[in-house]
Structures are given as C-alpha cells and as structure tokens.
Amino acid sequence: MNSRxxxxxxxxxxxxxxxxxxxxxxxxxxxRFLSHGLSPSAGWSKGRIIDQGAVAExxxxxxxxxxxxxxxxxxxxxxxxxxMEIRGAQSxxxxxxxxxxxxxxxxxxxxxxxxxxxxxxxxxxxxxxxPQDFTLDGRSGFRKPQRSYCTRLEANVHIVTTDTAxxxxxxxxxxxxxxxxxxxxxxxxxxxxxxxxxxxxxxxxALVDFGMHSTDLVVYDGDALLLAGSIPVWxxxxxxxxxxxxxxxxxxxxxxKQEYGCALLGLTSESSYIEVPSPEGRPLREARxxxxxxxxxxxxxxxxxxxxxxxxxxxxxxxLYEGIMLTGGGALLxxxxxxxxxxxxxxxxxxxxxxxxxxxxxxxxxxxxWTTAAGLAMYxxxxxxxxxxxxxxxxxxxxxxx
Numbered sequence: 001m002n003s004r005x006x007x008x009x010x011x012x013x014x015x016x017x018x019x020x021x022x023x024x025x026x027x028x029x030x031x032r033f034l035s036h037g038l039s040p041s042a043g044w045s046k047g048r049i050i051d052q053g054a055v056a057e058x059x060x061x062x063x064x065x066x067x068x069x070x071x072x073x074x075x076x077x078x079x080x081x082x083x084m085e086i087r088g089a090q091s092x093x094x095x096x097x098x099x100x101x102x103x104x105x106x107x108x109x110x111x112x113x114x115x116x117x118x119x120x121x122x123x124x125x126x127x128x129x130x131p132q133d134f135t136l137d138g139r140s141g142f143r144k145p146q147r148s149y150c151t152r153l154e155a156n157v158h159i160v161t162t163d164t165a166x167x168x169x170x171x172x173x174x175x176x177x178x179x180x181x182x183x184x185x186x187x188x189x190x191x192x193x194x195x196x197x198x199x200x201x202x203x204x205x206a207l208v209d210f211g212m213h214s215t216d217l218v219v220y221d222g223d224a225l226l227l228a229g230s231i232p233v234w235x236x237x238x239x240x241x242x243x244x245x246x247x248x249x250x251x252x253x254x255x256x257k258q259e260y261g262c263a264l265l266g267l268t269s270e271s272s273y274i275e276v277p278s279p280e281g282r283p284l285r286e287a288r289x290x291x292x293x294x295x296x297x298x299x300x301x302x303x304x305x306x307x308x309x310x311x312x313x314x315x316x317x318x319x320l321y322e323g324i325m326l327t328g329g330g331a332l333l334x335x336x337x338x339x340x341x342x343x344x345x346x347x348x349x350x351x352x353x354x355x356x357x358x359x360x361x362x363x364x365x366x367x368x369x370w371t372t373a374a375g376l377a378m379y380x381x382x383x384x385x386x387x388x389x390x391x392x393x394x395x396x397x398x399x400x401x402x
Contacts, residue, residue: 007384008034010066010077011376012059012179013187014170016044017212017329019062020373021077022365023070024358026381032359036370037066046236047083047213049169056176063177076180078380080372081127081170082187083214085163088228091115091129093155100149108134108146111155120161127167127186128160132224143222160186160228183383186228187211188218190375191327194358195351198223205322207351208307208340209372210330212236215303219316226314231306235330238299245295246287252277262293263300263335264342300336304343311344320344325351331368 006027013020021037039061043054063074093115095107108131116129134142136150145153167184174181188209196205201220208231209216215234219227238261243253256276262268274292276285307324311317323346326336331350340348353374355361361374 007381008072008074008076009377009381009384010074011080011190011373011378011380012062012077012174013080013373013376014055014059014173015041015211015329016047016214017041018369019058020370021059021062021066021074022370022373022377023066023072023074024377024381026384029385030359031357031378031381033361034072035066035069036362036365036373037062037064037069039065043173044213047211047234048166049173052169052173052176055170055173059174059179060177063179074179076182077174078183078185078190078376078383079170079174079179079181080187080190080376081162081167081184082209082211082216082230083166084230084232085166086127086160086186086216086228086230087124087162088158088160089118091118091157091159093117093157095153095155097151097153100151103136103145103148103150103153105146107153108155111153112157115155115157116159118159123164124161125164125167126159127162127184128158128189128228130158130160130225130228132156132158132226133222143224158225158228182380185376185379186216186218187372187376188216188327189225189228190379191351191372192218192220192325192375193378194353194371194375195325195327196220196322200322203321204316204319206307206311206316206320206324208303208324208326208328208331210235210303210326210328210336212329215306215330217307217310219311219314219320221314221316221319226316227310229310231303231310233299233303233306235328235333238296238330238333241295241299242292245291246276248276256292257296257333260289260292261296261333263296263333263339265290265293265297267335267338268293296333297335297339300333300339301343304340307340308344318345320346323347323349325349327351327368327371329369 009024023034043051093111095111135154192207202223206219215231337348350368
C-alpha cells in the first residue's frame with residue numbers, strides 16, 4: 001500500500017457455521033485480491049446471536065487469519081446481514097417542485113429519502129432504500145432522469161428492513177472484534193453484486209443464498225431490485241430431517257448429507273446402501289441411499305416452491321431470462337441447480353466471484369460459499385469510490401453500484 005490512492009476493501013460474512021473474511025486492495029479504481037480468512041462460528045442459535053462475545057471471537061479469528069495472509073492490519077469492514085428478520089416492501093416518495101425544474105442527483109436522492117421515511121414497526125430499522133425507477137409528472141419508468149424537466153418527481157423504492165436489536169448485536173460484535181463497520185449489506189445483495197453482471201440483472205435474475213440457518217432471496221429486473229426477503233426453510237432443516245429419520249446424531253446426519261446427499265432422485269446411484277453410524281457400543285446400520293435422497297429432495301423442492309411463490313408475487317415467474325444463481329453452503333449439495341430448474345422452469349447455476357471484478361481472485365475461492373464475502377469486499381470498494389455523504393443517501397447507491 002505505497003500509493004496514496006490505495007485503500008483496503010474488506011468484507012466480513014459472519015455466518016452461523018463459518019465466518020469468512022475477504023481483504024482486497026483498491027488502487028486507482030481497480031480491485032485486487034490480497035487475502036482471505038476463515039474461522040468456525042460460535043454464539044449463534046437458529047440464526048440469532050445468543051453470545052456476542054463468541055461471535056466477536058469468531059470474527060476476530062477470521063480477521064487475524066486474513067491479516068496473517070496479507071501482512072497488513074484490518075481496522076474496518078463492510079458487514080453482511082441476513083436471516084428471517086429481513087423484510088422487503090415497496091414505498092414511494094413524492095417531491096413536488098411547484099414549477100418546472102431540471103432534475104439533478106440531489107433531487108433524486110431527496111425523493112428516495114422521502115420514500116425511506118416510512119413508519120416502521122417498533123423494534124425495526126431501515127437497512128436499505130433501493131431506487132427502482134422514477135415517475136416524472138405521471139410518466140413512469142425513468143431509471144436515470146437527470147437533466148429532465150418536471151414539476152412532480154416520484155421515487156419508486158424497495159425498502160429493506162431488519163430487527164434493530166439483532167442488527168445492533170452483530171455490529172456490536174464486530175466492534176468487540178476491533179472492527180469499525182463501514183456499512184451493513186443484505187447478504188444476497190452482496191452475493192449478486194459479485195456474481196451477476198449488470199446486464200444480467202437488467203435481463204431479469206434472482207439469487208438464493210443458502211445458509212445453515214437462513215435462506216435469503218433477491219430478485220432483479222431492469223437492474224432494479226424488485227424483492228428482498230427470506231424463506232422459512234434452510235440447510236439446518238435438511239440435517240435435522242436426516243437425524244430424525246435415521247435416528248442419528250446431528251453431527252452424523254450432517255456427515256451423511258455431505259457424503260451421500262443429493263437434492264434430486266435419479267442423479268446418483270440410489271440402489272446402493274450406506275452405513276449409518278450408531279451410538280457407541282452398537283454396530284453400524286445400513287440404509288438405502290435413496291431414502292436419504294428422498295428426504296433431501298422433499299426439502300429442496302419445498303425451498304424452491306417458496307422461491308416460486310415469491311417470484312409470482314412480483315410477476316417474475318416466467319421472465320427470469322438470466323436465471324437464478326445459488327450461493328452459500330447449501331448450494332454445494334449436488335442436484336440443487338437441477339431442482340431449481342425443475343421447479344422454477346429457468347436456468348440455474350452456482351454463483352461465483354471471478355477475476356473479472358476482483359483481480360487475482362484465487363481458484364480455491366471460486367465456490368459459492370465465498371461469493372458473499374467477495375461481494376461485501378466489492379461493496380466496501382464502491383463505498384470508498386463514491387463516498388456517500390450520509391447514511392440516508394446510501395439508498396442512492398442502488399443507482400450507482402453496477
């Protein structure tokens with residue numbers, strides 16, 4: 001970091017199972033990979049923080065791992081948030097000039113801020129205000145109406161909210177880990193930023209981020225966020241189903257899922273038998289692999305039926321021309337893309353960060369479990385490049401983060 005134009009861009013994905021950190025160097029407008037860090041997570045239960053100290057230790061351990069790899073010190077990062085507390089909703093902000101007026105960026109930002117001033121339920125806070133388009137004197141569909149003239153400007157905005165206490169608990173854990181939090185970002189938005197090109201979002205795309213205790217979804221059209229939310233089924237449900245049906249421990253069920261699991265019958269040799277661990281002192285048992293896959297298939301189908309319902313809610317069930325991307329640990333289960341294509345009737349693929357956006361992105365990190373952390377580092381870089389003046393103006397980043 002010898003150049004005055006060099007800054008660190010750091011993303012922290014503090015999951016319930018693993019905490020991942022990506023450190024990049026932003027230099028003369030280009031982003032280059034420096035290092036990554038990984039640590040087991042602790043202090044979570046069913047997607048909620050129950051021990052801030054343990055979460056802080058996990059974050060600190062991952063940051064130390066990344067610092068060791070890069071030979072630098074990290075003091076600030078962009079932090080990912082997700083889970084069942086995330087909710088998305090439509091809002092509109094009306095800005096009346098009183099006379100014909102040339103629209104500028106400040107006008108757009110003010111209209112977005114008006115749309116953000118909604119009455120929230122007690123205990124909830126605004127996470128993002130994301131512009132979709134603008135209406136000028138009743139004419140709708142303007143994405144970038146700067147230098148147009150109107151007397152009445154309306155901002156159509158998708159607002160994303162979360163539980164205040166949960167958000168504060170995660171931010172406080174990062175502070176306890178000696179990190180300043182530059183921004184908090186809904187995790188599938190960060191993942192989509194890393195693996196879906198702007199032209200892909202414009203053609204219609206969705207992303208599902210499968211975590212151990214959360215499944216989060218975003219849907220794009222015309223580069224605008226149409227929907228952000230969570231689905232009440234996640235990877236932990238699959239493991240618990242296996243543990244119940246096979247009368248195995250949670251740890252043994254997770255091993256069975258990873259070693260023999262598949263989300264769709266017909267993609268593997270189901271006629272084979274697998275060994276199921278038994279309590280100490282009792283012999284191993286045998287079970288048909290097809291029984292295991294049937295359990296996983298039912299849950300995978302349930303997940304994508306929930307996704308289909310959400311797509312229908314915003315009218316995108318037939319127009320995801322770029323398809324759906326899958327990220328997170330749950331995306332590693334064989335057959336998940338096939339199940340997505342069967343239920344959603346569109347192409348599906350694992351979402352991966354690439355060297356196109358982060359120079360030197362290593363081959364071993366080209367996996368869906370690292371996509372969110374990569375996207376958070378990319379958000380950190382963009383925030384530094386654009387330097388928004390205040391938090392309320394952050395919603396305008398939906399217009400410039402491309």
